[in-house]
Amino acid sequence: MRRTLALALTALTGNPHRNVHYDAGKAHHTPxxxxxxxxxxxxSADDLRRWRAERKANHLPPPPTQDLSAVAPDLDFIRQRQTDPAVTWIGHNTLLLQVAGLNILTDPVFSERCSPVQFAGPxxxxxxxxxxxDLPHIDLVLISHNHYDHLDYASVSRLYRQxxxxPVFAVALGMDVWMKRKFGQLPADKLITLDWWESAQSGDATLTFVPVQHWSARTPLDRNATLWGGWVLEVKGFRFFFSGDLGYSKDVTDIAERFDGFDFAAIGIGAYEPRWFMQNQHVNPAESVQIHRELRSRQSMGIHWGTFELTDEALDQPPQDLAQACADQGLAAGEFFVLRHGQTRVLAPASAASHSQSI
Structure with missing residues (x-):
């Protein structure tokens, strides 16, 4: 029975024990x-059992006390090609960035549940x-990694058939195998696959995949079989950082050293409790503000909160902790903000000072 299950899961995920992109000269690659x-x-497995037991015993997470319902989106606005940058929060890590006439979507998840099945899971x-x-035509999709709250087959399939x-799908090493298995041989100009620190051009936009501390898996048998990371997008002088999922690490310093500041960053602020279990996987709001400051982002938005109950804090706790962290670290009002689901914000345009990149 166990072998049958293993073979079935392997058939779904490809061979999890063979990295088709393996490069022995790169320290972050393994066979x-x-x-x-x-x-x-x-x-460990014992840590996971402990967390689940404590979560159940303490009736966590508590229900939210604030209204988190979506606002009616400004469809007339988002259906236009925007030259000046604007962002609309769709939920969790899914946002619509409109800049320089491009419609860019991150980690698209539109399904009812972030799960391999739609009858169970968050x-x-x-x-x-x-x-x-209701989306406008999407030009570019940035996918950070393959966890179900970031990579949803039904959503990607609908976008593929728009x-x-x-659109152009930008993915990490190994996720190209998944894309080709699901959608056949995509046209070469519709799939960008990058390793950490690699860059590629998509029209006027330059994309760079950057390392962050996290992990990947879609089954029990394919942990870390595909790469994970964040995205840097540069177009017409505007530089954007998308964090994906991350625990705080020196990777943030490394990104800051290679890029001379950001015009806008979307940084996770949720799914952080309990810290003893989550600290190496997800940053808390205080660390999110620290990342904003280290990256020298002119404006940042909190994502990865308020949509799915994944960890022990209430769904409405991250914005409260973010406000406190902004005050503690001396940020100006509105420098690091959150949006309601469906809300759009027009962003400050690209900095007058030219950016430089030292990759």
């Missing part, structure tokens, strides 16, 4: 996948702030 650049402890607290059918042709 079966990838590893973080800066070693850190990871929770369920949305409210619907997406913008329905998939009117006017599929």
């Amino acid at each position: 079966s996948g990838f590893r973080n650049r800066y070693p850190h402890g990871r929770p 369920k949305r607290h409210q619907p997406p702030g913008v329905a998939l059918a 009117a006017g042709g599929p």
Whole structure:
């Protein structure tokens, strides 16, 4: 029975013990996948059992006390090609960035649950702030890693079949195998696959995949078989950082050293309690503000909160902790903000000072 299950899961995920992109000259590559650049402890099976037991005994997470319902999206605005930068929060890590005439979507998850099945698993607290059918034509999709709350097959499939042709999908090493298995041989100009610190061009936009501390898996058998990371997008002088999921590590310092500041950053602020279990996987709001400051981001937005109950803090706790962290670290009002689901904010344009990149 165990062998049958293993074979079935292997058939779904490809061979989890063979890294088709393996490069022995790169320290973060392994024959079966990838590893973080800066070693850190990871929770054990006993830790997971302890967390689940404590969570159940303490009736966590508590229900939110604030209204987190979505606001009606400004569809007339988002359906226009925006030259000046604007961002709309759809939920969790899914946002629509509009800049320089491009419509860019991050980690698209529009399904009811972030799960391999739709009858179980974490369920949305409210619907997406913008329905998939109401989106403008998407030009570019940035996917940070393959966890189910970041990579949703139904959502990617709908985007692949959008009117006017599929967007360009930018993914990490190993995720290209998943994409090709699901959608066949994508046109070369519709799939960008990058390793850490690699860059590629998509029209006027330059994309760079950057290392962050996290991990990947879609089954019990493919842990770290595909790469994970954050994205840097540069277009018409505007520089954007998308964190994906991350625990705080020296990777942040390394990114800051290679890029001379950011015009806008989307940084996770949720899914951080209990710290003894989550600290190496997800930053808390105080660390998010520290990342904002280290990256010299002119404006940042908190993501990865308020949509799915994943950890022990209430769904509405991250913005409260973020406000306190901003005050403690001396940020100006509005420098690091959150949006309601469906809300749009027009961003400050690209800095007048030219950016430099030293990769």
